[in-house]
Amino acid sequence: MLQATGIIKNFPGVQALRDVSIEVRPNEVVGLIGENGAGKSTLMRLLAGGYRPDGGTITLDGEQLKLRNARDAARNGIGMVFQEQSLVLNLTVAENIYLGEEDRFTRFGLVNWRAMNAAARRQLAKIGVDIDVTARTSELTFAARQMVELAKALTLEEMVERPLLILLDEPTSVLNAADIEVLFARVRSLKSRASFVFVSHRLDEVLAISDRVYTMKDGAVVAEHRAAEVTAPELHEIMVGRGLQAEYYREARQQPPGDKIMVEARGLGASGFYHGVDLSIRAGEIVGIAGVVGSGREEVTRTVGGFLPHDAGEMKIAGETVRFSSPEPAVRKGIGYVPRERRLEGLVMFLSIAENISLADLSSVMRNGAIDYGKERRLAADWIKRLSIKAPGPDAACRKLSGGNQQKVVLARWMTAGSRILVLDHPTRGLDVGAKEEVYELVRDLSDQGVAILLISDTLEETIGLSHQVLVMRDGEITARFDASPGNKPDQVELLRAMV
Amino acid sequence: MTFLPGRIAIMLGGRRWRSLAPLAVLVVLCVLITIANPNFIELRNLVRLANSAAVPLTLAMGLTFIIVMGSIDLSVEGTLSVAAMVVVLLAANDSNGNDYGWWAVLAAIAAGTVMGLISGLVQTMLRIPSFMATLGMWFIGLGLSVYMLGGSAIRLNDASIRNLALHRFLGLPLAVWVALGAFALAAVIQYHTRLGRHILAIGGDEDVTKLSGVNVVRVRIAAFALAGFFFGIAGVLAAAQLGQSHAVIGDGRLFAAVTAVVVGGTALTGGEGGVVNTLIGVLIVTVLANGMILLGISPYIQQTVQGLMIIAAVALSLDRVRLKIVK
Numbered sequence: 093m094l095q096a097t098g099i100i101k102n103f104p105g106v107q108a109l110r111d112v113s114i115e116v117r118p119n120e121v122v123g124l125i126g127e128n129g130a131g132k133s134t135l136m137r138l139l140a141g142g143y144r145p146d147g148g149t150i151t152l153d154g155e156q157l158k159l160r161n162a163r164d165a166a167r168n169g170i171g172m173v174f175q176e177q178s179l180v181l182n183l184t185v186a187e188n189i190y191l192g193e194e195d196r197f198t199r200f201g202l203v204n205w206r207a208m209n210a211a212a213r214r215q216l217a218k219i220g221v222d223i224d225v226t227a228r229t230s231e232l233t234f235a236a237r238q239m240v241e242l243a244k245a246l247t248l249e250e251m252v253e254r255p256l257l258i259l260l261d262e263p264t265s266v267l268n269a270a271d272i273e274v275l276f277a278r279v280r281s282l283k284s285r286a287s288f289v290f291v292s293h294r295l296d297e298v299l300a301i302s303d304r305v306y307t308m309k310d311g312a313v314v315a316e317h318r319a320a321e322v323t324a325p326e327l328h329e330i331m332v333g334r335g336l337q338a339e340y341y342r343e344a345r346q347q348p349p350g351d352k353i354m355v356e357a358r359g360l361g362a363s364g365f366y367h368g369v370d371l372s373i374r375a376g377e378i379v380g381i382a383g384v385v386g387s388g389r390e391e392v393t394r395t396v397g398g399f400l401p402h403d404a405g406e407m408k409i410a411g412e413t414v415r416f417s418s419p420e421p422a423v424r425k426g427i428g429y430v431p432r433e434r435r436l437e438g439l440v441m442f443l444s445i446a447e448n449i450s451l452a453d454l455s456s457v458m459r460n461g462a463i464d465y466g467k468e469r470r471l472a473a474d475w476i477k478r479l480s481i482k483a484p485g486p487d488a489a490c491r492k493l494s495g496g497n498q499q500k501v502v503l504a505r506w507m508t509a510g511s512r513i514l515v516l517d518h519p520t521r522g523l524d525v526g527a528k529e530e531v532y533e534l535v536r537d538l539s540d541q542g543v544a545i546l547l548i549s550d551t552l553e554e555t556i557g558l559s560h561q562v563l564v565m566r567d568g569e570i571t572a573r574f575d576a577s578p579g580n581k582p583d584q585v586e587l588l589r590a591m592v
Numbered sequence: 593m594t595f596l597p598g599r600i601a602i603m604l605g606g607r608r609w610r611s612l613a614p615l616a617v618l619v620v621l622c623v624l625i626t627i628a629n630p631n632f633i634e635l636r637n638l639v640r641l642a643n644s645a646a647v648p649l650t651l652a653m654g655l656t657f658i659i660v661m662g663s664i665d666l667s668v669e670g671t672l673s674v675a676a677m678v679v680v681l682l683a684a685n686d687s688n689g690n691d692y693g694w695w696a697v698l699a700a701i702a703a704g705t706v707m708g709l710i711s712g713l714v715q716t717m718l719r720i721p722s723f724m725a726t727l728g729m730w731f732i733g734l735g736l737s738v739y740m741l742g743g744s745a746i747r748l749n750d751a752s753i754r755n756l757a758l759h760r761f762l763g764l765p766l767a768v769w770v771a772l773g774a775f776a777l778a779a780v781i782q783y784h785t786r787l788g789r790h791i792l793a794i795g796g797d798e799d800v801t802k803l804s805g806v807n808v809v810r811v812r813i814a815a816f817a818l819a820g821f822f823f824g825i826a827g828v829l830a831a832a833q834l835g836q837s838h839a840v841i842g843d844g845r846l847f848a849a850v851t852a853v854v855v856g857g858t859a860l861t862g863g864e865g866g867v868v869n870t871l872i873g874v875l876i877v878t879v880l881a882n883g884m885i886l887l888g889i890s891p892y893i894q895q896t897v898q899g900l901m902i903i904a905a906v907a908l909s910l911d912r913v914r915l916k917i918v919k
């Protein structure tokens with residue numbers, strides 16, 4: 093029914109999709125899996141008219157499609173349920189379901205809300221859920237909102253003659269097990285009327301609901317299976333499958349840590365987030381924390397970075413007891429925080445490389461109380477060379493760099509500020525393979541120089557591969573500790589057992 | 593059937609007690625001023641109050657749509673002065689020989705609408721933030737009208753247009769009825785049309801609205817044109833009330849309109865509030881001004897109080913803890 097051939101999509105500095113071909117047949121649920129950054133969401137957005145491909149063709153029932161926007165996709169019977177919830181929270185359920193389709197209820201320029209509410213009620217009844225259509229969407233649970241989104245996608249049935257194609261982009265990420273079952277039951281019962289593409293990184297779910305599964309890696313489709321003929325571990329192997337795992341994470345370069353304890357926590361707690369956390373990081377040591385969303389690991393890193401003050405226990409930085417109420421004192425104590433959202437939190441995108449590098453410690457480029465621009469530029473030029481940052485020069489605006497090079501600028505800034513402790517919060521998110529390798533190389537360099545590193549990452553492989561020591565958190569507590577010295581790396585399954 | 597306070601709360605855009613706060617403020621204000629000076633509730637004073645609310649209410653109707661959308665329109669004074677200039681110069685006046693009667697009124701409203709349309713086009717086509725686009729339009733409008741008026745005040749001699757201010761129906765000047773008509777029209781647009789709903793949706797989440805297939809650019813342009821339409825009506829009313837047009841006819845109108853919208857409980861971040869909020873906001877601002885005159889408070893102190901009020905209103909209405917960055 094839908095055929096995408098040779099799709100290419102480039103973003104500044106990253107090739108998100110390289111020559112991707114997939115096919116969706118009538119009344120079929122197609123699973124699409126891959127790690128973060130494999131290109132799943134980009135492909136989905138492209139099929140829904142959100143992006144335009146830089147190459148390749150999309151055909152629907154043999155007819156070539158040129159999708160300029162979401163409306164075009166809708167006219168062709170393609171609807172999407174987005175990863176990030178995509179309802180306008182200040183509108184009611186009915187208003188959301190028919191947002192952009194009010195024409196159908198409009199006479200003489202006035203919208204008949206009663207008719208719209210009734211139609212919305214019918215839509216929700218079709219998928220068998222009972223939600224008040226006049227409620228404000230902000231008052232609904234996440235699970236209910238997901239159902240509303242599904243109902244919204246299904247309204248296309250009323251406008252389009254052909255069977256629908258519904259794209260579900262990680263619809264289960266905010267749902268609990270019971271809600272997932274409800275969602276799956278709806279999808280199965282709707283299969284007679286529509287085809288689905290189901291994106292997730294939870295392999296069991298994908299296998300449970302799909303007829304066929306495509307595996308994506310690094311912007312390309314690397315495998316296609318019938319769901320009945322493949323197992324989750326096999327898929328996982330393909331999805332992650334890097335022949336030389338150890339080499340990828342530079343394990344040979346992992347040195348034993350120094351003696352000096354840089355970060356030490358005893359019974360650390362922040363009410364509502366985590367409690368009783370003991371941890372210590374030595375100079376040159378990388379400590380990774382594994383855990384699912386809500387395990388409290390994010391909050392622990394935020395406490396160390398100075399964003400979330402602890403209210404129980406004790407934290408020592410280089411032997412001195414501290415409690416950070418904001419990031420500023422943390423920076424003064426030599427802690428650098430490398431956030432996951434580089435665009436939002438890591439760099440001031442409109443400033444140049446030189447200005448970003450000196451931001452955390454302007455005194456390093458001051459002379460007689462004024463900023464010495466020559467010194468600032470020389471400093472940046474030096475870092476550009478040392479970290480092989482691909483940029484025209486120190487004056488280039490950071491927004492024009494690729495993700496990997498932006499990450500290097502963030503790290504250069506903390507090195508300039510003399511950080512001896514780094515908090516890496518998903519340091520490779522959104523980077524392509526090559527850029528990731530460069531970041532790993534850099535992390536090893538920093539570790540060699542005696543920088544203590546606290547790491548949380550999107551994937552278990554990365555956590556295990558990079559760390560000297562892995563802690564596992566669940567429900568705000570540390571549930572397991574693993575030594576991860578080279579040749580003695582823990583297994584993912586062991587970690588998973590402690591995570592869930 | 594919901595009880596009346598609940599229904600009003602829903603109309604005011606929320607189900608929280610806080611959405612009723614503007615109404616409570618209005619009632620308390622009226623009671624306090626009456627206690628201090630019983631002349632306040634005399635019919636004569638209430639009519640005067642309604643009369644002085646007419647122009648701000650009409651202006652604030654237009655501005656409400658823009659603020660609900662999460663944008664701002666600073667061109668209020670410029671657009672109003674253009675409309676006032678057009679009506680005075682085309683109707684019978686003491687400067688030229690024109691005498692187009694009510695065609696002048698239509699032309700003035702059309703001029704206001706076109707000003708808004710240009711703001712909308714500049715904002716969406718040139719991708720200039722509404723703050724800057726309308727700041728520019730403010731001064732373009734002001735400059736244009738002062739130039740056309742030759743820098744002096746020109747009298748409006750058309751008796752039927754003057755009657756907007758002078759003639760009364762059921763005890764209220766026609767201008768007040770026009771303003772109430774503007775309110776009714778704005779309420780219909782907000783609650784019963786696609787445009788009203790799309791404006792609210794853009795204020796709530798523009799990305800999602802776009803992904804839902806709404807032509808966001810068209811809605812934005814239409815919203816600014818709509819605001820210009822209301823500013824145009826307000827310009828005609830202002831000229832009729834003054835009996836003339838001059839360079840400073842718009843002075844202070846922007847502040848009054850923004851204050852009214854914000855005090856009524858419409859969020860500057862967009863997505864919350866609406867024209868009913870603004871009606872209450874206009875009444876609060878007008879009652880307070882009227883009350884301070886009755887109590888013999890110095891005009892300079894009055895200004896200070898209005899300034900305090902707008903800050904207090906924003907402080908009370910926003911969930912500021914959730915705002916990460918304040919610009």
